[in-house]
Amino acid sequence: MLWVLIALVPGSVTMIWQFGYGVLFNIIICVSTAIMAEALMLACRGRPIIPTLMDFSALVTGLLLALALPTIAPWWIPFIGAIIAIIITKHLYGGLGYNPFNPAMIAFAVLIVSFPKSMTVWVLPASLIPDGLSIADVVSLVFSPISDNTPLQSLLDGITAATPLDQMKTQLNLNLTVQEVQANHVFGSLAGEGWQWVAIAYFIGGITLLAKRVISWQIPLGVLLGLFACSMLTYLLEPSSAPSPLFHLLSGGAMLGAFFIATDPVTASTTVKGRFIFGLLIGLLTYIIRTWGGYPEGIAFAVILMNMAVPLIDQYTQPRVYGQK
Amino acid sequence: MKLWSFKGGLPALAEHKNDSSPVAIETAPVPSTLVYPLRQHIGNPAKPLVAVGEHVLRGQKIAEADGFVSAPIHASSSGVISDISEQLFPHPSGLSCQSISIKTDGLDQEVEAHSHADFRQLSILELVNIVHDAGIVGLGGAAFPSYIKIDNHSHDWNIHTLILNGAECEPYISCDNSLLMERAQCVTEGIEILLHMLGAKKAILAIEDHAELTFAHLTKTLSDHNNEAIQVVQIPTIYPTGGEKQLIQTLTGREVPSGKIPANIGIVCINVGTVYAIQQAVVKGKVLTSRVVTVTGDGVSTPKNLEARIGTPISQLIDVCHGYTQQAERLIAGGPMMGFALSSDEIPLIKASNCVLVASKEEVVTHKQAMPCIRCGECASVCPVSLLPQQLYWHSRSDQLDKAASFNLLDCIECGSCDIACPSHIPLVQHFRYAKSMLKAQQHEKQQSDTARIRFEAREARIARDKAERAEKSRKKKAALKSKPVKDDVDTTVAKTTIPSSET
Numbered sequence: 001m002l003w004v005l006i007a008l009v010p011g012s013v014t015m016i017w018q019f020g021y022g023v024l025f026n027i028i029i030c031v032s033t034a035i036m037a038e039a040l041m042l043a044c045r046g047r048p049i050i051p052t053l054m055d056f057s058a059l060v061t062g063l064l065l066a067l068a069l070p071t072i073a074p075w076w077i078p079f080i081g082a083i084i085a086i087i088i089t090k091h092l093y094g095g096l097g098y099n100p101f102n103p104a105m106i107a108f109a110v111l112i113v114s115f116p117k118s119m120t121v122w123v124l125p126a127s128l129i130p131d132g133l134s135i136a137d138v139v140s141l142v143f144s145p146i147s148d149n150t151p152l153q154s155l156l157d158g159i160t161a162a163t164p165l166d167q168m169k170t171q172l173n174l175n176l177t178v179q180e181v182q183a184n185h186v187f188g189s190l191a192g193e194g195w196q197w198v199a200i201a202y203f204i205g206g207i208t209l210l211a212k213r214v215i216s217w218q219i220p221l222g223v224l225l226g227l228f229a230c231s232m233l234t235y236l237l238e239p240s241s242a243p244s245p246l247f248h249l250l251s252g253g254a255m256l257g258a259f260f261i262a263t264d265p266v267t268a269s270t271t272v273k274g275r276f277i278f279g280l281l282i283g284l285l286t287y288i289i290r291t292w293g294g295y296p297e298g299i300a301f302a303v304i305l306m307n308m309a310v311p312l313i314d315q316y317t318q319p320r321v322y323g324q325k
Numbered sequence: 326m327k328l329w330s331f332k333g334g335l336p337a338l339a340e341h342k343n344d345s346s347p348v349a350i351e352t353a354p355v356p357s358t359l360v361y362p363l364r365q366h367i368g369n370p371a372k373p374l375v376a377v378g379e380h381v382l383r384g385q386k387i388a389e390a391d392g393f394v395s396a397p398i399h400a401s402s403s404g405v406i407s408d409i410s411e412q413l414f415p416h417p418s419g420l421s422c423q424s425i426s427i428k429t430d431g432l433d434q435e436v437e438a439h440s441h442a443d444f445r446q447l448s449i450l451e452l453v454n455i456v457h458d459a460g461i462v463g464l465g466g467a468a469f470p471s472y473i474k475i476d477n478h479s480h481d482w483n484i485h486t487l488i489l490n491g492a493e494c495e496p497y498i499s500c501d502n503s504l505l506m507e508r509a510q511c512v513t514e515g516i517e518i519l520l521h522m523l524g525a526k527k528a529i530l531a532i533e534d535h536a537e538l539t540f541a542h543l544t545k546t547l548s549d550h551n552n553e554a555i556q557v558v559q560i561p562t563i564y565p566t567g568g569e570k571q572l573i574q575t576l577t578g579r580e581v582p583s584g585k586i587p588a589n590i591g592i593v594c595i596n597v598g599t600v601y602a603i604q605q606a607v608v609k610g611k612v613l614t615s616r617v618v619t620v621t622g623d624g625v626s627t628p629k630n631l632e633a634r635i636g637t638p639i640s641q642l643i644d645v646c647h648g649y650t651q652q653a654e655r656l657i658a659g660g661p662m663m664g665f666a667l668s669s670d671e672i673p674l675i676k677a678s679n680c681v682l683v684a685s686k687e688e689v690v691t692h693k694q695a696m697p698c699i700r701c702g703e704c705a706s707v708c709p710v711s712l713l714p715q716q717l718y719w720h721s722r723s724d725q726l727d728k729a730a731s732f733n734l735l736d737c738i739e740c741g742s743c744d745i746a747c748p749s750h751i752p753l754v755q756h757f758r759y760a761k762s763m764l765k766a767q768q769h770e771k772q773q774s775d776t777a778r779i780r781f782e783a784r785e786a787r788i789a790r791d792k793a794e795r796a797e798k799s800r801k802k803k804a805a806l807k808s809k810p811v812k813d814d815v816d817t818t819v820a821k822t823t824i825p826s827s828e829t
Contacts, residue, residue: 055696097697216702265701270715272705314716321733322331322570322710323583 001056003214007205008063008260014201015067018125018194021138022072027063029075033082034062041091057096061085064104064260068253068300069111071123072160075142077115081107101307102267105300112295121156122163125194128185129159164192165252166296168243177240191250199250206259215263218275223258224249226283234291248287257282257299267307274310274317282306326529326558329578331571333707334563335742340496342535345621345628350503352632353645355402355429359636361387362414364422365675366462367469368394373425379406384436384612387425390457396470396676397460401614401634404429413672415658417665417758424673427636438610444518449478452522452607459606460613460676465490465501465567465596466659468677471603474586474593477523484523488576488587488594489516489530491539492560494567495660498680500617501597503630505532505539509546512597515604516555523593527554529576530597533566534559564662565740569594571709583736598679618674620646624653624683633674639681640670652685661688662741696749704743704753710736714743714753721760726767729760737761 016023038058042049065081085103093099112119126132137155146152162170164186171181181187190196209215227248234242248254253261262268262282269278282302289298363370371388381387381400388398408426416422441447447455457472477484489512493501505512516528532539536559543557560566560575570581573592581587587594598617605611614635621628626647633642639656643649657664658672660680674681682688704714713732720729734757743753 051694095697097699265699268700270700270702270705271713272702314713318713318732319705319711321583321712321736322574323580323585323736324733325582 001060003209003212004060004260005056005063007208007212007214008060008067010205011198011202011256012063012067015071015198018127018198019071019123020126020133021135022070022123022142023066025075025138025142026066026069026071026073026078029078030066030069030082031059031062033079034058034065034086037083037086038091041087041095045091045095047095052096055096058086061090061103064256065107067256068104068108068261070119070121072121072138072141072156073118074146077111077118081111084110097266099266100310102261102264102303105261105303105307108300109304112300120162120166121160123159124161124186128193133159161186163252163296164195164247165290168247169290169296172241178243179240182243191247195252196250199255202255202259206255209259209263215259216272216275218272219263219268219279220258222276222279222281223262223283223286224254226280227254227287228283230284230287248290252290252297253299254286257286257303261299262303262306267303267310269310269313269317271314271317271319273319274313277313277317278306278310281309326556326576327578328558328560329575330561330563331566331574331709332711333709333742334565334571335707335745336561336563341621342493342497342499342502344497345499345503345619345630348629350507350617350630350632351645353634353637353642355431355433355634356637356641357429358407358638359401359404359427359429359634360412360424360638360673361398361400361427361636362412362422362424362673362675363388363398364414364416365398365468365677366396367467368392368396370423371395371398373409373423375406375409375425377406377409380404381406381427382434382436383614384438386458386460386612387427390470394470394473396462397458398425399460399612399614400427401636402427402429403432403434413669415665415667415672415675415678419668440610441607444607445521447607449522452518453478455606456603458612459602461599461602461606462613462676463596464598464602464616464676464679466663466677466679468675471595471599474588474595475519475522480588482588483591484525484588484593485527485591486577486593487516487519487523487525487528488572488592489528489597489600490567490569490572490594491530491532491597492567492572493679494533494562494564495662495664495680497621497682498619498660499621500619500630500679502532502536502539504598504601504617506542508601509543511604512601513546513550513552513555514608515600517552518604518607519593519595519600520554525593527556530555530557531560531572531576532557533562535562564742565709565738568709568738568740570738583733613676616674616676616678618642618678619680620683621680622653622657622683623685623688624650624655626650635674635676637674638671639667639674642674642681643670643683649683650685653683654686655684655689657682657684662745663739693750695751698747698749698751701748703746703748707742707746709740709742710738712737714757717760718751718753718756721756724760724763726760726764730764734760734764 035058039049042052062082065085066078069078085107089101089103089106090099141156168181186193188196206220210217228245231245231248235244262279269275285302285305286298289295289301369391372391373388375387382403383400385400386397387400390397404427407428411421412424414422453472453476461471462468463471491501491505520528540559547555547557565571566575573587573594574580579590602613615632617630617632619630620642625643629646631642631645656667656670658667658678664682698715698718700715708714716732717729717734737757739754741754
């Protein structure tokens with residue numbers, strides 16, 4: 001778990017650097033709430049508190065959720081998310097090792113279904129905000145209640161926009177071509193402006209985990225291959241209405257999901273073959289949700305759906321045992 | 326020679342081998358009391374042949390084999406039978422079993438040995454009987470009666486390869502290695518006897534590649550011997566390469582089918598210590614009364630390989646090694662991977678004891694607090710038989726025995742690799758042993774209830790048959806009565822006809 005935290009450093013730092021202090025507040029609130037919720041539940045359940053906290057699993061869950069949340073969010077979003085992740089998704093199912101669903105992704109899904117407005121407010125990358133965003137502005141945006149027609153609301157309107165994935169989806173539906181959509185300033189040379197560097201930083205962290213043998217290659221390769229294959233196919237068939245595979249891989253939560261979320265051993269398939277299938281289907285589902293679903297990003301729902309399929313996958317991908325036919 | 330590899334395993338586990346092996350095998354003195362648990366082999370316990378107060382000689386049979394899978398036991402020194410009672414014996418259960426005790430007389434008189442200078446003069450059946458009567462069982466730790474494995478006379482196995490297991494893959498244990506260093510001649514002769522008995526074309530003596538000196542020594546011995554059928558092979562040091570199934574896979578690339586034995590695929594695999602015992606029995610007429618055992622660990626002052634009489638209390642072996650050290654924490658029979666803890670050092674050395682490990686606190690493998698399973702799959706990646714220990718653990722813990730069986734629980738060889746690999750320090754094999762014993766108990770119960778049902782049905786059938794027979798008898802009697810004089814007949818008709826009239 002310690003290595004997972006270390007490997008998340010480049011991605012987290014890049015995200016703060018690209019999107020400002022909102023991300024930092026998300027991280028602080030998520031992680032501290034997650035740790036307190038974990039301690040509370042352990043105390044209620046009569047389990048050892050300090051040794052269990054030292055496995056860093058609550059910290060990782062909190063951090064992963066924070067990195068999946070919008071780049072600026074009112075304080076109660078990360079707070080409620082961390083509570084849902086740790087108390088409901090993890091401890092009510094029996095704690096570490098017993099939760100069938102990925103805690104961070106369930107929390108994300110509950111939040112996006114319950115609070116769609118707050119969950120779709122994404123700050124533009126710092127390079128696209130001419131005057132910049134001061135830490136005082138961020139504090140007031142995170143901690144003050146915002147109502148319509150206030151200066152805060154207009155400040156927020158000035159610095160936020162739909163994510164590149166979101167823009168791509170809504171504008172393709174308006175019969176624009178991919179090239180026309182990408183002319184917008186939120187798109188960078190590879191994918192979304194800002195997003196592309198964050199994705200590359202996650203990729204570097206993920207490769208570190210692979211090199212350190214903390215995770216095995218089957219799941220990340222499966223996810224990325226699933227997403228790549230689908231997007232490549234449609235891209236080759238219709239380059240005007242299907243964004244490139246590179247755009248898919250470097251946008252949204254693809255890299256974070258492939259290396260850090262789908263690889264959670266507790267909720268993933270546990271056989272070698274099963275892990276690859278698990279990853280591949282997450283990639284496929286992500287593509288389907290992104291392209292035809294109701295949400296611009298599909299990683300969270302893809303992971304949750306595949307968590308459900310894990311017992312089935314494990315049952316049918318058992319390796320052949322020595323001496324058995 | 327081409328080698329294959331088995332899946333998983335733990336590399337470079339050959340530690341602490343030199344603790345005990347650099348010094349020559351030392352002969353342990355005969356203790357004042359020898360104890361023989363009657364249950365020291367796989368199968369039925371032996372049946373005592375002696376009574377308390379009887380005088381016995383070394384090599385005299387004191388208990389005989391009971392049935393097919395069983396082995397006789399011999400006195401390993403002369404003396405008087407002092408006791409036949411329940412005593413603690415080396416077993417994971419920590420239970421006691423019927424044991425014979427001998428008060429030794431210090432004379433160490435032997436029975437007359439029937440030596441055979443040329444084993445080729447003997448028939449296969451005679452050789453099998455010698456091995457059986459010498460009480461030889463697998464000395465690598467399994468203690469399966471050896472005569473069954475090499476009885477090519479009563480089976481139509483087509484044995485093509487004999488594998489000699491000299492791969493002591495557990496850390497610490499070096500008794501087979503020192504035997505190969507010091508008694509290679511005898512072992513080689515033993516291999517020739519087995520080749521002769523089995524009609525196998527080749528024999529492969531496998532040792533691990535860290536034992537360079539032993540390899541050089543064996544190569545030289547074999548070239549002096551000039552027998553081309555015997556080959557010595559170095560195999561990679563990957564635990565558990567000394568497991569029978571893994572060794573066969575490493576050397577031949579073949580797998581023993583589940584539920585079958587190696588002979589079914591034309592292979593017999595025997596531990597080198599057992600081969601030495603067979604050679605001694607055939608050539609010198611010496612039955613199994615002693616063995617080489619490794620006494621080692623941080624808890625013992627001078628680790629050694631000892632040739633000790635079977636039945637010697639372990640405390641005596643520790644004394645020969647200059648006693649316990651301050652660090653002595655736990656007494657283990659066998660190696661650190663597959664061994665089990667002993668509750669007392671008065672427990673005797675038995676045929677299967679290849680190692681006595683006096684472990685220090687640091688050497689006890691599972692002393693850490695077990696944490697929850699996070700399904701990381703490390704256990705599955707080291708499992709040498711490709712099981713999914715994380716799934717087996719889940720089902721064993723929740724007593725879903727059928728489910729555990731469907732994940733091939735019974736194919737687990739209990740090597741302990743998963744215990745070592747588990748980052749949560751879960752004692753997986755303990756759970757599997759428990760589930761296996763529960764499964765066996767369930768099968769036993771089912772068998773018993775089946776027998777009871779068959780008995781009940783048989784009883785019902787018998788009662789029905791008796792009833793039918795009785796009915797038949799009375800019918801015949803009636804028929805016989807009918808054929809008697811007419812007068813009786815008339816009487817009954819009268820009686821019958823009078824009844825309705827009385828009613829009117």
